[in-house]
Amino acid sequence: MSYLLRVMLPDRPGSLGSLAVALGTVDADIISLDVVDRFDGVAVDDIVVTVPNGTFPDTLITAAERLDGVVVDSLRPFGGILDAHRELELIDAVAGAGAGAAQMLADELPAALRVGWALVVEVTGTGSCRLVARGESAPLWDGGQVSALSDLERVTALDYDDDEVPAEWTAMDTALAAAPLNADHVLVVGRPGGPSFRPSEIARLGYLTGILRSLHAG
Numbered sequence: 001m002s003y004l005l006r007v008m009l010p011d012r013p014g015s016l017g018s019l020a021v022a023l024g025t026v027d028a029d030i031i032s033l034d035v036v037d038r039f040d041g042v043a044v045d046d047i048v049v050t051v052p053n054g055t056f057p058d059t060l061i062t063a064a065e066r067l068d069g070v071v072v073d074s075l076r077p078f079g080g081i082l083d084a085h086r087e088l089e090l091i092d093a094v095a096g097a098g099a100g101a102a103q104m105l106a107d108e109l110p111a112a113l114r115v116g117w118a119l120v121v122e123v124t125g126t127g128s129c130r131l132v133a134r135g136e137s138a139p140l141w142d143g144g145q146v147s148a149l150s151d152l153e154r155v156t157a158l159d160y161d162d163d164e165v166p167a168e169w170t171a172m173d174t175a176l177a178a179a180p181l182n183a184d185h186v187l188v189v190g191r192p193g194g195p196s197f198r199p200s201e202i203a204r205l206g207y208l209t210g211i212l213r214s215l216h217a218g
Contacts, residue, residue, distance in 0.1 A: 002050050003057060004078035004114065006195055010069040011043040022067055026059045027052055037200040044198060046114065048078055074195040086112040087208055095215045102133035105187065110135060113205060115189040123149045123186050132185060139168040149186050155179035155206035157197045177202060179209040
């Protein structure tokens with residue numbers, strides 16, 4: 001069984017090694033790691049581990065948090081691999097997909113950016129939205145008023161406390177982010193159960209969609 005842990009740990013030499021040893025005490029094997037963010041002496045890492053069948057996920061949290069300064073931000077089952085090249089491969093595939101580009105983006109982006117689901121919507125100036133493409137895991141939603149997407153000019157994490165996004169998108173305490181794809185199409189991504197999108201992840205989504213906008217304009 002594989003799990004993806006997002007951990008916050010002291011950004012100093014030896015911290016990751018100590019964490020690997022701690023996880024090893026519960027027979028967890030680190031198979032890949034991605035540095036998500038660094039700030040104020042703290043590193044935020046996404047770590048994929050494999051554990052023997054029957055291992056309780058909580059044992060991973062307990063083992064990691066025995067170390068001073070280590071906090072497990074989230075833990076969820078994981079079925080893929082961490083590979084930054086996936087983003088480049090996705091851009092290349094979407095650029096050549098023609099009329100199927102929106103659906104390919106909705107289907108393939110969650111694996112590339114480690115989110116739960118993706119939607120592509122068409123937005124009018126008044127915030128009325130029409131569904132263009134929905135990934136397999138995305139919520140059932142066909143369109144409607146989404147004022148949070150009206151006049152969206154740059155990638156942003158969506159704050160849905162003010163009811164500006166559909167209830168279907170926020171089920172299961174889903175963290176949301178959105179990015180413009182062109183003048184009237186927006187990419188929306190969700191991560192059910194969190195964690196919230198880090199500034200570096202927002203930037204990463206912005207780079208990806210910015211490249212796609214440039215290719216579309218060309």
